[in-house]
Amino acid sequence: MEKNEKMFQKIFECLADSGRRPKLFEPGETLFWDDPHISKSMLENHLNPNVDGASRRTESIEKTVEHLLGASIINQGDKVLDLGCGPGLYSSRLCMHGIKVTGIDISRRSINYARKKAGEQGLSIDYICGSFFDIDYDGVFDCVQQIYGELCTFSDETRNRLLGLIHRALKDGGRFIFDVSTHNLRMSEGIKNRWYYSDGGFWRPNRHIVLEQGFGYPKQDTWLDQYTVIDEAGEIKTYRLWFHDYSLPTISQVLNNNGFEIEYVCSALDGTEYKESSDWIAVVARKV
Numbered sequence: 448m449e450k451n452e453k454m455f456q457k458i459f460e461c462l463a464d465s466g467r468r469p470k471l472f473e474p475g476e477t478l479f480w481d482d483p484h485i486s487k488s489m490l491e492n493h494l495n496p497n498v499d500g501a502s503r504r505t506e507s508i509e510k511t512v513e514h515l516l517g518a519s520i521i522n523q524g525d526k527v528l529d530l531g532c533g534p535g536l537y538s539s540r541l542c543m544h545g546i547k548v549t550g551i552d553i554s555r556r557s558i559n560y561a562r563k564k565a566g567e568q569g570l571s572i573d574y575i576c577g578s579f580f581d582i583d584y585d586g587v588f589d590c591v592q593q594i595y596g597e598l599c600t601f602s603d604e605t606r607n608r609l610l611g612l613i614h615r616a617l618k619d620g621g622r623f624i625f626d627v628s629t630h631n632l633r634m635s636e637g638i639k640n641r642w643y644y645s646d647g648g649f650w651r652p653n654r655h656i657v658l659e660q661g662f663g664y665p666k667q668d669t670w671l672d673q674y675t676v677i678d679e680a681g682e683i684k685t686y687r688l689w690f691h692d693y694s695l696p697t698i699s700q701v702l703n704n705n706g707f708e709i710e711y712v713c714s715a716l717d718g719t720e721y722k723e724s725s726d727w728i729a730v731v732a733r734k735v
C-alpha cells in the first residue's frame with residue numbers, strides 16, 4: 448500500500464512538472480541510443496527500408512552514396528570517418544566502393560549488427576563502439592561524415608566542441624559532409640502534445656504510458672520533443688530530443704567560426720538542388 452502511495456505521488460509530481468518549460472538544452476534521461484530496449488526498437492527502425500526513421504529509406508541512402516562518389520566528394524582510396532554510423536548503412540556501401548571506413552556509434556546493438564554484417568559481406572571496416580565526443584585523431588581522414596541531422600541535436604557549445612574534434616581529425620583540406628534540418632521541416636512536422644497507452648512498443652517492452660510534449664524556442668531556432676514514459680512498475684523517465692534548425696547563413700557562419708568553408712550545398716546529400724524552401728541543407732565543407 449505504502450509502495451503504491453509513493454508511486455502515485457511520483458506520478459502526480461511528474462504530471463505537475465509537465466507544464467514546466469525546460470531550459471534550453473536541459474538534458475533528459477542520458478541512456479537513450481544505447482538503452483537495451485530502445486536500441487532494439489531503433490535498430491528495427493534503421494533497417495526498415497521504406498521509412499525515413501532512425502536512418503533514411505534505402506533508396507535515399509543508395510542515391511546519397513552514388514552522389515558522394517559520382518560527384519568526387521569522396522574518392523577511391525579515401526579514408527572516411529562515419530560519426531554516428533548506426534548499423535553501417537552508409538559505411539558498408541562506401542567500403543564496397545574501395546573507401547577505407549572507420550564507423551563510430553554509441554549503440555552497442557547497432558555496432559554489433561554492423562560488424563556481423565561486414566563479416567558476412569567480407570568487408571573490412573573499423574567499427575568502434577563509443578561516443579564521437581571521445582575521438583582523438585589528428586590529420587587522419589580525407590572526409591568525416593555525419594549523416595541525418597545529428598549536428599542539430601547539440602547546444603552551440605557542444606556543437607562547437609564536436610566541430611573542433613572533426614577539424615582536428617581531418618587532413619588539411621579534408622571535407623566534412625553532413626546535413627542539418629531547417630525551419631521548414633519543423634513547420635511541416637508541427638509540435639505534438641498528446642498522451643497514449645501502449646501494451647509494449649518503441650519505449651518499453653511492457654505496458655506503459657507516454658506523455659509527448661513539444662516546446663518551441665523560436666528565437667534560438669530550437670525545438671524540443673519531450674517524452675515522459677511511465678512504466679507499469681511506476682518508473683518514470685523523461686527523454687528530451689533537442690533540434691536546432693539552421694538556414695544557409697546561420698550554418699555558414701558556424702562553419703566559418705570553426706575553421707571550415709562551404710564548398711557545396713544541396714537540399715539532400717543525394718545531390719538534390721538547394722532551394723530556400725527545403726526541409727534540409729546538405730553541406731560539404733572544407734577544412735581551411
Ligand SMILES: C[S@@+](CC[C@H](N)C(=O)[O-])C[C@H]1O[C@@H](n2cnc3c(N)ncnc32)[C@H](O)[C@@H]1O
Pocket residue numbers: 480501502503530531532533534536537551552553554557577578579580593594595597
Ligand atoms: C539519426 S541516427 C543516424 C545514423 C546514421 N548516420 C544513418 O543515417 O543511418 C544517429 C546515430 O548517432 C548515434 N549517436 C548518437 N549520439 C552519439 C554519440 N555521442 N557518439 C556516437 N554515436 C552517437 C546513434 O546511436 C545513431 O546511430
